[in-house]
Amino acid sequence: MLGFAQGALTYIIPFLLVLTLVVTVHELGHFLAARAFGVAVDRFSIGFGRSIAKWTDRAGVQWRIGWAPLGGYVRFAGDANAASVPDGDDLEALRREIVAREGVGAEKRYYHFKPIWQRAVIAAAGPLANFVLAIVLFALLLTAFGKVIYPARVDGVVPGSPAERAGFHVGDVVVRADGRRIDSFLDLRQVVFLRAGAPTAFVVERDGRKLTLTATPQRQTVSDEMGGQARVGVLGIESRESLRDRQVRRYNPVQAVGGGVEMTWNILDTTVYYLGRLVSGQETADQLGGPLRIAQASGQAAKEGAAGAGDVGSMLLGAGVALLNLAAVLSVGIGFMNLLPVPVLDGGHLLFYAYEAVARRPLDARVQAAGYRVGLALLVGLMLFATWNDLQQLRVFKFLGDLLS
Template sequence: MLDFIAAAPIYIIPFLLVLTLVVTVHELGHFLAAKACGVAIDRFAIGFGRAIFSWKDKSGVEWRVGWIPLGGYVRFSGDENASSVPDKEDLDSLRRDIILREGVGAEKRYFHFKPLWQRAFVVAAGPFANFALSITLFAVLLFSLGQYVIPPRIAVVSPGGAAEQAGFKPGDLILSAEGKKVVDFRDLAAVAQLRVNLPTQFEVQRGAERLQITATSEWKMRPDPFGEMRRQGTFGLQPVSQAERVTYGPIEAVGLGVKKTGEIISTTVFYIGRMVTGQVAADQLSGPLGIARLSGEVAKSSTAGAPDFGTMLLGGAIGLLQLAAAISVGVGFMNLLPVPVLDGGHLLFYAYEALARRPLAAKVQAAGYRVGLALVLGLMLFATWNDLQQQQVFKILGGLFS
């Protein structure tokens, strides 16, 4: 029990730091877009529940930090119940109240009465702020630190593995996989994981020859970067050399930041497509517990061996910023899915409004929100169950009973 209590902050604090950064930037996207469109705003909040502290700026916006640090929101003026769907009567009543209180034309400052394109811009700004955060973090880290790259030259081909059966040999240099250039040997791990049981076309340099080799990755129990045994896709290849440090100029770093962000989105779409069609199991999905565990492990591995506190703090910050960049892409992407209660669901309703030239009926929207909420909660519960099924999470929770 004491061990668990002592270890808990190692997982909880990094998780909350990463979550707070990603959520704050997401909500700032909504906030800044709303400000640019002249939308009246009551509150910008990080966290829920009773305020730890709050203040009002000159424009009357309340900036608030809640004691439950698991999200955030922007509350627009007139939107007293963010979970409700205003129908025509509600909007007419709101319009009358605003005009009586503030005069004719004042209603144009309120979100519900803004032009459709402005409402869509405000809603989309949150997810795209997450993408911008990811690109920025990747670019800053690549420019300031560079990255370590393992050349994709093969040292060992595992006997009986997928690569040996396909014809790989020691000394081969992998040039591309499925038409995409391979620069780092570790890129093959992502290919192997995403394309389990799917043939993958490789271009390989063998001496003076260029060969086309097709290999199909397979599931194997292997240690993950934190030493835990997990089911992973693998070709059965090992690299010939250690990592080499590569540095980048500012333009290169930004370009790579955009590329890394795009690759995370494309691989996420590819994996979801395979999962929906039943080609792979959904046991790789992680929820809050898995992310908390990952945050803690990243913080620990980034600070291991540090000679002093300052170096340890810097290493931990770098590791968590890298994790935040990856998670921010996922948050942005998930919020764009066309599911009511998510930003993508709002955009879907706005698309209907643009085509039909009238809003979707309030009852239909309300029903959609209920279904969307059920889907999101169900997904979160399923992902959390996956986390609990993982041995490493049970080790953390097991401390409660030791």
């Protein structure tokens, strides 16, 4: 029981730290954009549940820290409608209430009476803040530590594999794949995993020359670093990292920002590519992960970052660096997900604002409510599917079966 509790803490605490950072920055993006346009804000909360600390600033915003560190939220004044897009009747009733309470012109401070373009900027500011956070974290890590590079050298070619058919030779060094720079075998694997059945161009260095080889990864079941299994694309080459090949690419602050933008873009590009193949039926849902896999990835990142440290300080530094890197990756994912045109997400609000801009009136409240329910059902269904997928990928059911047999 003690071991189980220690294991749970190993995964839960890093997960909560990463999630709270990413979600709080997302909400801070909404908050800062709203304040820039003079929107009245009632509350900004870090965490949920009963507050363990709270205070009110000069602008009348209540800042609070909740006991449950599961993210945070910002609440605009007068924002009682769950979809945050009331229709014409709701707006008129809200206007009368505000004028009666605060006087003529006071409604201009409220979110729903701001111009459409300002509301759209405020809605988009959350996802944008996530992308900025990812770029900043990547840039900080690149500035402080550089990027460790192990050339993706081909040390072996599996007989009959796509790599052999494409003409890969032992000693080749893969430098680009599908147009993306390859700095390590891990970079190469991330490209290949999502391209099962898709002809892909690889640029290799061989005897001082650069050659372009085209190979089509084939789908196979492999074990991942988390102990789970997934059916992904495999090329059929082997690579063994050697310390003598280890290089560290150093970045000045300007180069680091460029590197952060490139890393953030690569994650976005990979996500869009995967979803496109998933919708078209060319890819499986094995890579869709939920909170369980995120929690496990957080714990695994912390443990791997702390591994080999000679003292407590080095251990904490290594774990912190690994978690910041994970937070950057997760921040890109949350930013992208919130831009999807699904009601209850920021992208859904932007969709409603687009309709309002064209029709010159807000969408009917009943339609908004129906969209809200459908969007919520979609999100809950996706979360349940991702959690079920996590349980299967992590072989939890097999573990329980073995335990009970």
